[in-house]
Amino acid sequence: MDKKNEKVIAKYLSGKDAEYMYETCEETPGTCPVCNNRLEDVINMSYKIRKKKGDLFYTYDLFCIVTETFKRFCEENNYPDLTFIQITTSPGFYYFMPEGIFKVDDVRSKVKFMNKRECCDSYDEIICSRPFYKSPDFILQTDDFILRTNHRFGSFQMKTQLVIIGLKTMRKMQDYGIKGIYFHNVYE
Template sequence: MDTVVAYNLIGGDEDDYMYDSIDIRPDICPICKNRIKDVPDPYYKVKKKGTYVTTYDHYDIVSEQFRKFCIENNYQNLRFTELVRSKGYYVLEVGEVVYLDEVRGHIEFVNHRDCCGSYDEIICPPLYVSKDRNPPLPKDFIARSYYRYGSFNRKSPVLLVGVETKRKMKEYPLKGLYFRKLFL
């Protein structure tokens, strides 16, 4: 029987792009146009206010309440880029990495690119944490997947939280958060 060791944290949709045009995006490979890094636009204006929302081009935006929760719980390797046109909102970047199990999760890697080392698509909702590539996971953490999942310029890492972190988020309470089980 599989054991739940973490959760994929999911927020609402922002219903907009951080970058309107692929021609001006500093976060993509200039050759293949795949998203390869995070470059938040501090002048982006939030359209749909919430605790945690994601833009169509997969930037995670969190509220001041979410940021405060993370600071109070001393979660490490988080970066909050303040959105100057939307006071109280931040682009969240997570530095801590957890490897997911590509084999057990049946994750499909499509068309590797030599120009930047990315794939055009990484497909399949993650379900399993790698047993071999991670130390034992703590119960209280916030991390991201090593790979960016999705297609082309709409790829992003999966946000993961520990079992205890989920409980704390529900008690805080942070509204509009959804959790998908990840197994060992």
């Protein structure tokens, strides 16, 4: 999919898998009571993460978890509008989500919106056949940023906004010794 004339302008993050935060859709809070689609991320404070290598994980039901090292990196670099929620039963691990928006080009990224619900305006599934493209009307002022996608990707209660970072941010993370993060291309 890598075309020579397309410019990589950012990276989206993935990491190693971690156990479910909530096993079933019935027990997942923050979901619509009618269609069960996830509308917000509500953290299970008794979630226990097993000791793992790496500084960023996604639970199977798509909650992003980071380590103390990742959090310290973000704080030392003063990235604005990041949410970290310490998980009570997993000291040193935090739920993580940026609040600033990176707008995706739905057409070129071939984003599929499946079954819009009237109860809450959510979709049962939002799926992207990657790679991602930036929306042309979304202007980036810097190549050092941490943002999230404007959509919540995934299915039903298992959805998350993806974390998108600048190319300079990626190099800084690597220099800092952040481990276990995979960086995937986002195009102009």
